[in-house]
Amino acid sequence: MNTTSRPRPRAILRIHFHPAERTDELYEQLLTVVDGISSRVEPLPADWSAYVDLTGALAYWGRDAEGLVAVLRLRLLALHGVQCSAGAGPTRSIAAMAADATPPGAATVVRDDPYEIAAFLRTKPASALPGIGPKTAKTLARYGITSVGDIADTQLHTLQRILGTTAARLAHDRALGIDERPVVPGAAPRTMSASHRFDRDELDPDQHHRTVLGLVQDLGGRLRTSGEIAQVLTLAVTYADRTQTTRSRSLAEPTAHTPALAATARALLTGFGLQRARVRALALRAERLRPAEDTVHQLTLDDRDDKLRRLETALDKASTRYGPGVAGAASTFPPAG
Numbered sequence: 001m002n003t004t005s006r007p008r009p010r011a012i013l014r015i016h017f018h019p020a021e022r023t024d025e026l027y028e029q030l031l032t033v034v035d036g037i038s039s040r041v042e043p044l045p046a047d048w049s050a051y052v053d054l055t056g057a058l059a060y061w062g063r064d065a066e067g068l069v070a071v072l073r074l075r076l077l078a079l080h081g082v083q084c085s086a087g088a089g090p091t092r093s094i095a096a097m098a099a100d101a102t103p104p105g106a107a108t109v110v111r112d113d114p115y116e117i118a119a120f121l122r123t124k125p126a127s128a129l130p131g132i133g134p135k136t137a138k139t140l141a142r143y144g145i146t147s148v149g150d151i152a153d154t155q156l157h158t159l160q161r162i163l164g165t166t167a168a169r170l171a172h173d174r175a176l177g178i179d180e181r182p183v184v185p186g187a188a189p190r191t192m193s194a195s196h197r198f199d200r201d202e203l204d205p206d207q208h209h210r211t212v213l214g215l216v217q218d219l220g221g222r223l224r225t226s227g228e229i230a231q232v233l234t235l236a237v238t239y240a241d242r243t244q245t246t247r248s249r250s251l252a253e254p255t256a257h258t259p260a261l262a263a264t265a266r267a268l269l270t271g272f273g274l275q276r277a278r279v280r281a282l283a284l285r286a287e288r289l290r291p292a293e294d295t296v297h298q299l300t301l302d303d304r305d306d307k308l309r310r311l312e313t314a315l316d317k318a319s320t321r322y323g324p325g326v327a328g329a330a331s332t333f334p335p336a337g
Contacts, residue, residue, distance in 0.1 A: 014086070014087050018048075038053060053185075085106060096130055125137070125148070126145060131174070132151075208269060219286050229254040230286035231287065235285075237274065238279070240278035265284060
């Protein structure tokens with residue numbers, strides 16, 4: 001007797017909430033409604049959405065994915081008057097793509113069936129695939145790769161020459177409907193910070209600048225070590241009278257790349273206008289962290305960025321072997337003497 005059974009189909013939901021007014025309290029209330037359907041909920045408060053693993057809930061409720069999503073949408077509307085757009089599929093990336101293509105008040109469900117998965121994915125433009133942004137899509141288009149189906153049909157080694165090894169493998173797998181990333185219940189976006197307190201109140205703008213770049217180098221290295229990327233940087237300045245000013249800025253693309261982080265941090269610092277300020281401490285915080293694998297670096301025509309990334313990898317290895325601070329970008333260190 002054959003006791004081998006096929007694994008039960010996965011059903012991952014990406015749901016976006018569209019309230020008239022956003023408050024933290026309302027977001028928590030909406031998550032409570034979702035938790036009543038499935039306890040495997042991964043909140044994404046930055047864009048008022050969440051991932052939900054419905055796999056076990058289907059059997060518990062005795063419904064298919066379409067029916068369970070319909071119940072959830074009805075509860076959200078009845079209890080809180082909030083419309084949502086929802087996408088469900090066998091993987092996180094398919095669920096995200098389905099949700100992105102769905103207007104408020106509707107749902108798109110892709111069943112865990114090879115033919116249905118292929119029919120959904122192959123006709124989508126390359127830029128619809130998670131991790132493929134406009135610049136990368138434009139680069140792929142120069143090679144005649146314009147759809148998700150084209151990515152799936154392209155030999156992996158060819159994609160690797162265009163996108164790089166890691167990015168190509170992720171894009172190729174996702175284009176084929178392969179994405180094993182689980183829903184992580186209760187995982188809220190993390191933050192990571194670095195700070196420096198001056199020995200005396202510091203008036204020198206150049207010293208402010210060098211200190212911020214040092215904080216950037218510290219944060220960038222730690223982000224890359226932990227396999228995370230930041231979507232927002234926040235710079236806090238503490239003055240001699242103990243008052244504090246804080247500014248935040250979103251990054252052009254989520255990253256842990258030190259030059260990109262430095263450009264945003266410099267812009268934040270310039271915005272403070274600290275030419276005559278007596279600064280006691282500086283703190284830099286990376287916010288809305290995500291796994292690095294969630295985003296593919298957007299390509300540029302300038303190979304300088306690629307060289308900087310290779311240098312960055314070498315510096316990270318040196319820091320791991322010899323300790324932090326042993327090496328770094330020259331601009332983060334004060335002149336000799």
